[in-house]
Amino acid sequence: MIIARSATELRDALKGKNGSIGFVPTMGALHIGHRSLIEAARGNNDTVVVSIFVNPTQFLPGEDLSKYPRREEADFKICELSGVDILFYPDVQAMYGEDEVRITAPDVRGYILEGVSRPGHFDGVLTVVMKLLNLVRPTRAYFGKKDAQQLALIAQMVENLFMDVEIVPMETVREKDGLALSSRNVYLSGEERTEALKLSAALKCSTNMVMQGTLEVTEIQKAMMDILAPLEVEYTAIVNRRFESLSRVLIGDTIVLVAARVGSTRLIDNVWM
Numbered sequence: 056m057i058i059a060r061s062a063t064e065l066r067d068a069l070k071g072k073n074g075s076i077g078f079v080p081t082m083g084a085l086h087i088g089h090r091s092l093i094e095a096a097r098g099n100n101d102t103v104v105v106s107i108f109v110n111p112t113q114f115l116p117g118e119d120l121s122k123y124p125r126r127e128e129a130d131f132k133i134c135e136l137s138g139v140d141i142l143f144y145p146d147v148q149a150m151y152g153e154d155e156v157r158i159t160a161p162d163v164r165g166y167i168l169e170g171v172s173r174p175g176h177f178d179g180v181l182t183v184v185m186k187l188l189n190l191v192r193p194t195r196a197y198f199g200k201k202d203a204q205q206l207a208l209i210a211q212m213v214e215n216l217f218m219d220v221e222i223v224p225m226e227t228v229r230e231k232d233g234l235a236l237s238s239r240n241v242y243l244s245g246e247e248r249t250e251a252l253k254l255s256a257a258l259k260c261s262t263n264m265v266m267q268g269t270l271e272v273t274e275i276q277k278a279m280m281d282i283l284a285p286l287e288v289e290y291t292a293i294v295n296r297r298f299e300s301l302s303r304v305l306i307g308d309t310i311v312l313v314a315a316r317v318g319s320t321r322l323i324d325n326v327w328m
């Protein structure tokens with residue numbers, strides 16, 4: 056595995072590679088969710104590139120940028136064992152200069168849900184993803200449905216800016232008890248981890264209701280809130296794949312989302328139906 060720490064090193068590493076390139080951008084602290092993306096990339100491409108970069112421009116002031124988990128040695132090992140060909144591991148200076156051009160998220164879709172709680176977050180996400188896609192020039196790039204709004208906005212950027220890459224959405228990987236894997240789960244105490252299960256339980260409830268024929272969004276959201284109740288809920292939402300609000304679930308074109316704080320940790324989760 057080649058470790059590239061700058062744009063030049065990455066371009067040099069890519070020079071000898073022929074065929075398709077599968078790319079998995081991450082912020083590190085790799086878990087089985089990340090590994091499922093890497094395995095999909097490995098299974099469908101000649102070359103696999105993973106990036107690990109805790110992107111400062113997507114964190115708002117007061118968020119967890121400085122304490123975001125960093126696990127260099129373990130991450131390198133996971134990448135190596137997963138058959139990654141090139142690990143791109145830049146520092147902030149290798150990725151950003153001063154007074155740069157930036158990508159901005161669309162006015163509506165970028166400023167609802169996550170965009171309300173974290174205004175400007177998606178500008179940072181889209182900017183860094185654009186930089187990474189331009190550097191790696193992958194055939195396919197893999198993103199988790201866990202970050203559903205991020206995935207939708209990246210797919211929109213690729214479409215709007217006529218970028219030549221296939222965006223591959225990947226299922227959310229969960230612990231046996233339902234908790235969606237997240238690098239931020241390490242912040243949870245034992246007690247908080249139990250509380251955090253309310254997010255997946257609320258989503259499971261929404262799925263059960265729909266399976267039993269309840270399609271009214273207000274009814275489903277009320278039942279979800281009953282389950283989430285003691286948590287500080289930032290939002291529950293039921294939208295279509297374009298992130299437009301729905302009054303009734305449309306099977307095959309619906310995403311149910313939740314964001315809540317468990318202690319000081321902010322967690323998100325969703326289910327696609």
Ligand code: AMP
Nearest residue numbers: 081082083088198199201202227228236
């Ligand atoms: P992150 O390192 O959190 O920025 O995530 C890197 C990529 O992994 C993103 O495309 C995420 O959506 C994806 N991802 C994070 N958690 C999971 C999970 N539990 N299952 C599947 N993909 C995930």
